[in-house]
Amino acid sequence: MDDIILRTISRLIIPFIEIYGVFIILHGHVSPGGGFSGGAILGTSLILYTLVFGVEKAQKKFSHKVSDIAESGGILWFILIGLVGIFVTGYFLTNINAGFPIGEPGLLLSAGMIPLLMIGIGIKVASTMITLFHTVIEEAHHGSA
Amino acid sequence: MIEQLPILNLVLLLTTALMIPFTQKISFKTTKLVGFTVLLTVLVSTLFILLHVQSEGAFYYHLGGYPSTIGIEFYVSILSAFFTLFVIALGTLIYVYSTRDIEHDVYAQDYGRYYTLLFILLFSMLGIVYTNDLFNTYVFMEILSITTCSIISIKRSKKNYTAAFRYLMLNEVGSLSYLFGVALIYMVTGYLNIDLAAESIQQVWHLYPANIVIALGFMIIGVSIKAAIFPFHIWLPDAHSTAPSASSALLSSIVVKVYIIIMIKVLLRLIGIDILEALNIPVFLTIIAASGMLIGSIFALGQKDLKRMLGYSSIAQIGYIVLGISLMSSLGLTAALFHIVSHGMMKAALFLSAGAFIFLRNQRAINGFNGLGYQMPISMAVFSIAGLGMIGIPGTSGFISKFNLGVAILDANQWFLLVILIMSGVLNAMYYLPIMINAFLKDNPEKNRVMQFEKLPKVMLVPIVVLGLMIVLVGLFPNSIMSYIEAAVAMLLA
Numbered sequence: 297m298d299d300i301i302l303r304t305i306s307r308l309i310i311p312f313i314e315i316y317g318v319f320i321i322l323h324g325h326v327s328p329g330g331g332f333s334g335g336a337i338l339g340t341s342l343i344l345y346t347l348v349f350g351v352e353k354a355q356k357k358f359s360h361k362v363s364d365i366a367e368s369g370g371i372l373w374f375i376l377i378g379l380v381g382i383f384v385t386g387y388f389l390t391n392i393n394a395g396f397p398i399g400e401p402g403l404l405l406s407a408g409m410i411p412l413l414m415i416g417i418g419i420k421v422a423s424t425m426i427t428l429f430h431t432v433i434e435e436a437h438h439g440s441a
Numbered sequence: 442m443i444e445q446l447p448i449l450n451l452v453l454l455l456t457t458a459l460m461i462p463f464t465q466k467i468s469f470k471t472t473k474l475v476g477f478t479v480l481l482t483v484l485v486s487t488l489f490i491l492l493h494v495q496s497e498g499a500f501y502y503h504l505g506g507y508p509s510t511i512g513i514e515f516y517v518s519i520l521s522a523f524f525t526l527f528v529i530a531l532g533t534l535i536y537v538y539s540t541r542d543i544e545h546d547v548y549a550q551d552y553g554r555y556y557t558l559l560f561i562l563l564f565s566m567l568g569i570v571y572t573n574d575l576f577n578t579y580v581f582m583e584i585l586s587i588t589t590c591s592i593i594s595i596k597r598s599k600k601n602y603t604a605a606f607r608y609l610m611l612n613e614v615g616s617l618s619y620l621f622g623v624a625l626i627y628m629v630t631g632y633l634n635i636d637l638a639a640e641s642i643q644q645v646w647h648l649y650p651a652n653i654v655i656a657l658g659f660m661i662i663g664v665s666i667k668a669a670i671f672p673f674h675i676w677l678p679d680a681h682s683t684a685p686s687a688s689s690a691l692l693s694s695i696v697v698k699v700y701i702i703i704m705i706k707v708l709l710r711l712i713g714i715d716i717l718e719a720l721n722i723p724v725f726l727t728i729i730a731a732s733g734m735l736i737g738s739i740f741a742l743g744q745k746d747l748k749r750m751l752g753y754s755s756i757a758q759i760g761y762i763v764l765g766i767s768l769m770s771s772l773g774l775t776a777a778l779f780h781i782v783s784h785g786m787m788k789a790a791l792f793l794s795a796g797a798f799i800f801l802r803n804q805r806a807i808n809g810f811n812g813l814g815y816q817m818p819i820s821m822a823v824f825s826i827a828g829l830g831m832i833g834i835p836g837t838s839g840f841i842s843k844f845n846l847g848v849a850i851l852d853a854n855q856w857f858l859l860v861i862l863i864m865s866g867v868l869n870a871m872y873y874l875p876i877m878i879n880a881f882l883k884d885n886p887e888k889n890r891v892m893q894f895e896k897l898p899k900v901m902l903v904p905i906v907v908l909g910l911m912i913v914l915v916g917l918f919p920n921s922i923m924s925y926i927e928a929a930v931a932m933l934l935a
Contacts, residue, residue: 368459375452387506388448 306348313341321418325407331417338418339425346426351433354426363427370420377409377416443493444502446486447515447571450525451564453479458560461553469552473540476556480533480563487529491522491925499932501573509573509634516573516636520929524570524702527782528695531789532563534904535694538793539687541898545800546685551595555685558592562691566699575623575711576633578703582619586612586667589696593684604679611666611676619663625656626711639711646716653712654720660707661726668700670763671733674756678740681755682748686796689748693755694789698781701762705777709933714769726767731861733760738868746805747795750872751788754831757865758784764862765846768853774930775923776845782922783830783838783915790827790908794820797897797905807876814881819895819902821880823909828873830912833866838915 317337324330346354381390391408392398399406457479464472494500499518503509536559547555565584572578590612594605627633629649630641646653662673669677677697681689708717717723737757744750762784765777797820798804798813814821830839843866850858895902915922 364462368462371459372456375456379452381505382445382448385506386445387503388452389505391505393506 302348306344310341310345313344314338317341317418317422321414322404322411324414325410326402326404331414332421334414335418335421336425338422339429342422342426343429346429346433351430351437354430358423358426358430360427360430363423363430366419366423367427370416370418370423373416373419374413377412380409443489444500446490447502447517447525447567448504450483450486451567451571453483454560454564454567458557458564461557461560465553472553472556476560477533477536477540479560480529480536483563483567484526484529484533487522487526490517491519491526494519494522495925495928509637510632513577514573514634515571517571518929518932519925520702520705520932521570523925523929524698524781525567527785528566528570528699529563531695531785532566532691534907535687535690535789535793538690538796538901538904539685541900542687542796542800543685546687547595548597551597555592555595558588558595559691562588562592562696566695569699570702573635574633575626575635575638575707578706579616579620579623582667582700582703583616585696585699586616589680589692592688592691593680595688596683596685598683600679601683604676604683608676608680611673615663615666615673617663618659618666622656622658622660622663625652625659629653629656635706635711639713642712642716650720653716654722657707657712657720657722661704661722664700664704664707665729668697668704668759669756670759671729671736671756674733674737677756678744678749678752681752681792682746686748686792686799689751690789690792690796693751693792694785697755697759698762698785701759701766701781704763705766705774705933708766709774714934718769723767723769726763727855727858730760730763730767731858733757734764734861734865735760735868738865738872742868742872744872745807747798747807747876748792748805750807751791751795754869754872755784755788757869758788758831760865761842761846761862764858765849768849768855770849770853771930771934772845772849772852774933775926776842776849778926778929779838779845779919779923780842782926783842783912786908786912786915787827787830787837787839790823790905790912791831793901793905793908794824794827797901800901801897808879810876810879811883812880814877816893817895817897818893820897820905821877823905825877825881826909826912828877830916831873832870836913836916838912838919840916841919 317334320329320337321331321334324334342354342358345357378389381394382388384390384394391410396408398408457476461472494517499516501509502515502517504513504515539559543552543555561584565581565588568581569578569585572581590605590609593608594601623633626638629645629652630638632638632641642653666673681693684692734757737753737760741750741753741757744753758780762777762780765773765780767773797817801817802813804810804813826837830837833840833843843862847859847862850862
């Protein structure tokens, strides 16, 4: 898909999509959205990149190795935060009682561990979407070759 | 500290699954050893939980410290403690077996993926057994069915893809059907916690009998599709026969049983016997169980492929378990829960020894077993023990479960079910005995009747032998397990 309009427009638009994704991930606890929807938007930006510039270039931006780390890392981060609760209060995934700062309700820095969990979920969802898309494309390439 | 063990078990299994992708640089032997250590740790901790629950009584665990009205809750009763031990014990044996068998079945680049899936599978099964929350059960069910689907398709052949796709589609229908049932229960009671929902159902079911019947119908059908209860079994023979041998053992002996545990929880802990009988549910269960017992066996008779035959035999045996549940008496439930354990061991032994025949001789056809008892004496002996257990010969665990089931049926005064039970036993004999007779009494094509020592790798042989010994030991000393099962039944009926 070698088209100058497509390439220029995508180059312009992808950073904004990514910022919007990060915004939704970080504001999961105060506004609609959260880790899953924000991660999906982040993933979509790289899918758009793959569509316009091809898999080879996209693989350089986001290789299988990175996706392995991101996918396992997202859940491991979640588990790690959950374990804090076990050590402090004796219950897995305890929020405020485990010492996470409650902040001022309604502001960005609030709700204790929820924003931290959302970051983990966002990373996991984004990398899963990209990996799924890349895997489907690679299988199609192998099939035709 | 003991209260933390259930969640730590889950976390340990999940973390292991997630760490496997990072271990590509380390030799695969080390990874397998680490996985084995993890499983042993979980096994020891489930054993501790069982002993603790037996002496101190059941306990609750609240995730995040939220009260059970809004939070997710684990209920570690004798039922869940015992069945997690059962799941992990069989899982560990199958894991040991799979470490060699996998080389035969799966491409080298997929080894890591296979073990990631295996650990997530065990993780979700433990979660299902521990949880006391209807929606949380659904989440674990989804994880379980998606990993099962991938573990079937990991062999990367056309047959596997077809079987896995069929499995995925039917199980998705099952999951959604269960979820719909949960939604209807939530509509009536306002709770997802099983204990709280059960309390309000007891109070209001007179007002909403239709709601409860519809919800229960959706939930039973959803779980039945996943547990391959007749007539929702059509995915099982394909899926179980094409999967790698170790996975077939895992699917047939544990995964299907976990769904039956969900069914027991929904029927007895959520609804309760009085309401079930007032709504006439046991009759329907009896009908599907009895027809499954006969039709599964009849289909198994016609199979030419060993693993497909074992798959159909599972359908018949699940019919036995459902029959025990449908009697709605403490005797029937004891027989059903005992048969979950005993069928788990027997089917695992059968699938693992069938995997051994495939591993060494590439032998899957039922009529190719002539004289195999001389070349593979140990695995054929275990196959025969497990097969005799399926028929119900005294001395095996299968006899004890059939005997208990027979007693429970007589206690309920339903003699026609006893006739079906005996007919199903005869049918079992008709398809298991010829294999044993051919293997031990007939000449093989080379007329070579010299007894050989088994050439199977030791890591594959040990689990098979352990399972064979367990079948005989449980058959001879059933009280070792029976005390736990009776305590669990007393808890369910209280």
